[in-house]
Amino acid sequence: MSMLTMFATFVKIGLFSFGGGYAILAMIQQEVVTRHGWLTASEFTDVVAISQMTPGPIAINAATFIGYQQAGIWGSLVCTFGVILPSLILMLVITLTYLKLRKLPWFKNIFQKLRWVTLGLIGAAVILIGKGSFDGLFSVLVFLASLAVYWRFKVNPIHLMLGAAVVGMIFG
Amino acid sequence: MSKSLLSIFFTFLKIGAFTIGGAYAMIPLIKREVVDKHRWVTEDDFLDGLAAAQSCPGPIAVNISIYLGLHIRKGWGMLVALLGTMLPSIITIILVAELFTHYADLPLVRKAFHGLKPALVALIVVPLIEMTKNAKLNLSNFWVPLVAMVLVGLLGVSPIWLILATIVFCVGQSLWLKGRLS
Numbered sequence: 618m619s620m621l622t623m624f625a626t627f628v629k630i631g632l633f634s635f636g637g638g639y640a641i642l643a644m645i646q647q648e649v650v651t652r653h654g655w656l657t658a659s660e661f662t663d664v665v666a667i668s669q670m671t672p673g674p675i676a677i678n679a680a681t682f683i684g685y686q687q688a689g690i691w692g693s694l695v696c697t698f699g700v701i702l703p704s705l706i707l708m709l710v711i712t713l714t715y716l717k718l719r720k721l722p723w724f725k726n727i728f729q730k731l732r733w734v735t736l737g738l739i740g741a742a743v744i745l746i747g748k749g750s751f752d753g754l755f756s757v758l759v760f761l762a763s764l765a766v767y768w769r770f771k772v773n774p775i776h777l778m779l780g781a782a783v784v785g786m787i788f789g
Numbered sequence: 790m791s792k793s794l795l796s797i798f799f800t801f802l803k804i805g806a807f808t809i810g811g812a813y814a815m816i817p818l819i820k821r822e823v824v825d826k827h828r829w830v831t832e833d834d835f836l837d838g839l840a841a842a843q844s845c846p847g848p849i850a851v852n853i854s855i856y857l858g859l860h861i862r863k864g865w866g867m868l869v870a871l872l873g874t875m876l877p878s879i880i881t882i883i884l885v886a887e888l889f890t891h892y893a894d895l896p897l898v899r900k901a902f903h904g905l906k907p908a909l910v911a912l913i914v915v916p917l918i919e920m921t922k923n924a925k926l927n928l929s930n931f932w933v934p935l936v937a938m939v940l941v942g943l944l945g946v947s948p949i950w951l952i953l954a955t956i957v958f959c960v961g962q963s964l965w966l967k968g969r970l971s
Contacts, residue, residue: 673878674848681882704847723963737937744942750906763911785904
């Protein structure tokens with residue numbers, strides 16, 4: 618597969634990833650797993666899990682990981698540059714117009730409504746990640762325990778993930 | 790307050806290296822470094838930039854680094870800020886990808902991921918519930934996220950179509966309102 622396809626795919630992911638973080642997952646999954654088959658659904662979930670424990674935005678992590686797996690260092694640089702290119706252009710425009718664009722009513726209206734869609738996209742990410750994660754009683758128990766701990770005690774996500782990994786190694 | 794490219798680079802490198810778990814963990818650290826410690830931008834400018842970064846497509850951390858870099862030292866400021874934010878994750882992920890190709894199939898690694906994956910779902914569900922509470926949904930709009938979730942999560946529709954449809958709808962709505970007013 619060509620560098621150009623990878624570059625174009627990640628430009629597309631960057632351009633349509635509104636709402637940051639989890640809302641982007643469905644978009645990445647659609648392109649990388651469903652359309653191009655660069656990762657299996659299970660590998661994709663692995664990458665998302667790794668992203669939670671390493672620094673940086675998930676879109677950057679996914680782009681670097683997939684680029685590296687497909688075409689080495691150059692692949693990772695091409696994909697990563699692709700995913701930030703739309704941000705670079707759009708943020709430049711917004712900043713250089715002194716944020717005027719953002720104050721226009723029609724522009725604000727779009728982002729108000731996109732926020733609702735974004736919620737749905739995060740919901741979709743739960744479904745997509747859930748599909749690759751639940752395979753029996755053990756995973757349901759880990760999910761419920763994590764939910765309770767994270768909800769009640771607001772622990773650091775890394776500590777929660779490390780704890781779950783240890784539980785997996787012992788009982789999984 | 791030193792505005793040297795080197796100090797901008799190292800400040801954003803620190804921000805990039807120490808924020809694990811997404812942009813929401815990153816924002817307080819960025820504010821502390823850039824507004825409180827270095828006084829490179831005012832709090833108002835920071836908040837304007839944050840709002841812009843959240844409404845622009847792309848990773849929020851990347852967007853805000855572009856905005857802040859530009860504010861601090863124009864084009865070069867933007868480049869070093871961006872490089873600083875991204876370098877820790879790029880290097881870490883390349884190392885992980887290299888290890889992953891060799892060790893992903895080891896039984897112990899598979900067992901670790903067996904525990905990690907359901908915890909990951911919980912990590913997404915909790916902020917989703919909190920965001921839903923804050924979204925001020927009502928009877929006229931609560932179906933929007935539900936429909937988006939079903940279309941993308943269950944029916945495999947690309948989020949691109951939903952985003953384009955939303956933009957087209959909003960532009961149409963704005964034009965219609967404008968037409969009615971004039």
